[in-house]
Amino acid sequence: MKLTDRQWGLLIVGTPIVFFSSWAIFDNPRLYFVTLLNGLTLASLYFIVASGFTLVFGLMRNVNLAHGSLYLLGGYVGFMIAEKSGWWLLAVAGGFLSAALAGLLLQVFVLRHMQGQELRQTMVTIGISIVIADLLLWSFTAQVHQMDPPIWLQGPIRDIPLIKAYSAYRLSLLVFGIAIGILLWWMLTKTKVGAMIRAGVDDRHMLEASGVNVNFVFAITFMLGAGLAGFGGVIGAVELSMVPGEDTRLLLASLIVVIVGGMGSVIGAAVGSVILGLAETYGLAYAPTYSVVFTFVILVLVLAFRPRGILGRPA
């Protein structure tokens, strides 16, 4: 039987994973499955943040390196709203809207005026991220802020076979991730704006020529992408806590996710997030000091064999 390249790839990647999994399940099934759940829940947070990043990139060829700052901004705003009102859902909405607004301002007042100058846009977003990070540090200090999950998600869910008990909030992250994924899919494939965005990703100039107000589509996409970062900030604030530095962590995660998954593709972001989330948590659980090496190896392998990412297409 002759194997195609794809099958070879699956074989080479799959065999060690199968061996590791069977050993780990035999050795300590609970640890293995808890890590699996941890990995998937982390992946869904990464997906929420990175899908915004990849949307913006795919449409505008704009690497928004202030994406991590928007994540942190959303988190802090959500935290303040939750402190004042005690309503968690309100906090989530606040985080989404504040980041979306910040993103809109960034798009309309700065990035729109340098359309096409990719490098300069990137530099500007770096500058903005430095300023936002310092302003946030100024107003919220370097203290660790942690949000309480809503009452209906507090405490563990018990009596799950094998795992015994697992945090309800963490499981809800998985639900959030899947829900956002479905919503994005619906928006991109079934609505008119979604059709415009997809058309813009494929050929921006053609879209402009067919009479669509491209600036409007850009603004909507940027708002949505930034809003997703803010949304991720609020729901991440419960699980990961907020400190200065989280912004670069999430920015890096988004970068790796889109590099691995393929830039500009939402499905690629999902694939990349799952790979990164699982690699990180399994690395931390089974080889703590070298966990980051796994991430790096994945990055290197993908770059070496699929330079545009697993689901990436030529630009």
Added chain:
Amino acid sequence: MNGHMDRNIGLRSQRSESPKIHDASRPTSLYDPYADSNAPRWLKFLWRNLSPRHVFIFIFLIAYPFIVSPFFTFQVGAQSLVLGLIALSLTFLGGYGGIVSLAQMSIAGIAGYSLAIFGSSSTDISLGWPWWVALFFSILIATGCALIFGWLSVRTEGIYTIMITLAFGVAFYYLVLQNYSLFNGFQGFQKVYPPQVFGVNWRDPIPFYFIALFTAFFGYLSIKWVIRSPFGIALQGVRDNPRRMEALGFNVIAHRVAAYGFGGLIAAFGGVLLVWYNGLITPGSVNTGWQINILVIAVLGGMGHPIGAFVGAVVFVLLQTFAIDIIDRERFNLVIGTVFLLIVLFSDDGLLGVWTKLSKRFGNKIDFPQSAAQTQRK
């Protein structure tokens, strides 16, 4: 490998090399006594390329540590030179290779960590080899890593390169932060000092300033030399139009990888000096903040000319030192971020670009040649 490649490129590029590139950056003097004579080449070169401002700056740099206080010599002078040297590697890559790499600080960090591991520090992990062996291996390893980083990221262009090199850099940061067996985790390595040679303590402000000055000067000259060599000119061709260079028979990928290697070599020297300057290396020296600071320095000064890196570094260090007087000490990032943002928003080529604009308006003759990357951007 490098030298071999240079020669190959040299053979091929002699035909396609255009004389315009040479002349654009050379101030044309009216009177040239050596035009037809058989004077030695270095004399001709000096006559044509040196102007009074070079001599003034050179004398100033030599005299500087003897005029100002040790604080200014060490904290401002030496630190600017060291940071400028690391930023210089980015200026070379970005300005002449069209590659904006955010991993230059990590290359410097790799050199620094290797030096601490092979040489001596207060930690048991250090092997305690003689300083020159440790120095040699740290430069070698860092340059090797730069070549590997380069080989992995050359397939990408423009903004993709930024993302991938940033990812490399952060991965290195987390590696040194989490690994205790080799990199000593959060603690890093303390007491990594320059050696005592010829009875001089090279950590004293004035001797250290001169090591930094010498290395920076050497780095600057080597870049000036490389960008006029056949390799450098081919590299600038690759920057401006990779497809055409490919069609002309140049190996685009090899040129880019070699550029990473050369940039890495310079960054490695900078990294060694940085460890000696700080006396320690910790994950904090290679975090994202510092990776971006190097970019800030290079962009602030301007990537159109190698001197930009040092101009940027002086401004950066002065702001860092005196931010406490302008606004709260803790708010340095706000100051530097705002300055960076303003420069990026309003100038095409950092402070050098501002200078060029001003000198054009006021009829000043001193002019920094614009790189093709900028003209392309407009």
